Amino acid sequence: MSVFIASINSGSNGNCYYIGTPTDAVLIDAGISCRETEKRMRRLGLKLDKVKAIFITHEHTDHIYGAEVLAARYEIPVYITPATLQHSRTKPPAHLIRSFAPLQPVAIGGLNVTGFTKYHDAIDPHSFVVDAGGIRIGVFTDIGEPCQQVQQHFAQCHAAFLEANYDEAMLENGRYPHHLRQRIRGSKGHLSNVQALELFTAHRPPHMTHLLLSHLSKDNNNPDLALDVFRPHAGTTAVSVASRYTESPLHYITGAAQAHHATHIRPVQATLF
Numbered sequence: 001m002s003v004f005i006a007s008i009n010s011g012s013n014g015n016c017y018y019i020g021t022p023t024d025a026v027l028i029d030a031g032i033s034c035r036e037t038e039k040r041m042r043r044l045g046l047k048l049d050k051v052k053a054i055f056i057t058h059e060h061t062d063h064i065y066g067a068e069v070l071a072a073r074y075e076i077p078v079y080i081t082p083a084t085l086q087h088s089r090t091k092p093p094a095h096l097i098r099s100f101a102p103l104q105p106v107a108i109g110g111l112n113v114t115g116f117t118k119y120h121d122a123i124d125p126h127s128f129v130v131d132a133g134g135i136r137i138g139v140f141t142d143i144g145e146p147c148q149q150v151q152q153h154f155a156q157c158h159a160a161f162l163e164a165n166y167d168e169a170m171l172e173n174g175r176y177p178h179h180l181r182q183r184i185r186g187s188k189g190h191l192s193n194v195q196a197l198e199l200f201t202a203h204r205p206p207h208m209t210h211l212l213l214s215h216l217s218k219d220n221n222n223p224d225l226a227l228d229v230f231r232p233h234a235g236t237t238a239v240s241v242a243s244r245y246t247e248s249p250l251h252y253i254t255g256a257a258q259a260h261h262a263t264h265i266r267p268v269q270a271t272l273f
Contacts, residue, residue: 001133011244024109030067040247058122059088083124119144135255144188159210165190166220
């Protein structure tokens with residue numbers, strides 16, 4: 001079994017993560033426009049007709065903005081909790097709405113998607129792990145603090161999207177007012193570079209081959225700074241940054257110990273998965 005992953009966009013301007021096999025795929029969040037999602041997936045050689053479901057982490061606009069149009073245009077079911085749907089301004093077509101319960105896997109073709117609750121300032125926030133034939137991919141963003149569930153699921157992943165939202169010094173000395181700084185670094189806010197690194201070093205499994213640092217703040221972080229924090233501790237894990245401006249390369253996850261040597265599939269070389 002092989003799994004292909006990519007960040008379609010990552011940041012407060014929109015979040016969308018692709019996880020799939022050659023036959024089935026899911027999107028975790030759909031926070032950018034349908035048109036932009038189409039364009040970026042096309043550049044990666046990915047087909048939207050392989051996407052069998054969209055899973056929504058929470059109701060904030062940067063995670064759900066494009067779900068309504070994307071679902072309607074391609075008849076893609078949207079998995080969302082009732083509370084999140086109720087508090088969302090985006091309403092996918094009723095016949096495409098599906099519910100899910102925490103810690104209960106949802107079978108999507110050859111994928112099993114499991115949601116679990118997390119700490120964030122939303123009504124019913126969840127993170128997700130996707131299992132494809134024993135290869136596990138996690139999406140861990142919008143987390144105030146890494147609770148036991150986050151730790152346990154992270155420790156099982158072969159690859160992960162992990163929030164590294166802010167640098168403490170940049171946040172403290174930046175333009176944000178005090179109340180907003182407190183919200184960001186509070187227990188229901190976001191993970192800093194250091195908090196993300198602590199989770200990585202304490203709970204990274206030996207088989208984790210790829211880590212994509214995600215949801216970086218435009219004002220309170222930068223990719224080079226985040227990578228500098230992680231590089232000395234990366235070991236055999238390939239660490240990169242998921243951009244807020246464009247899609248990432250398509251990464252090929254095999255689950256083998258030497259998978260970190262696998263070639264990143266460039267958009268111009270990609271097969272239409």
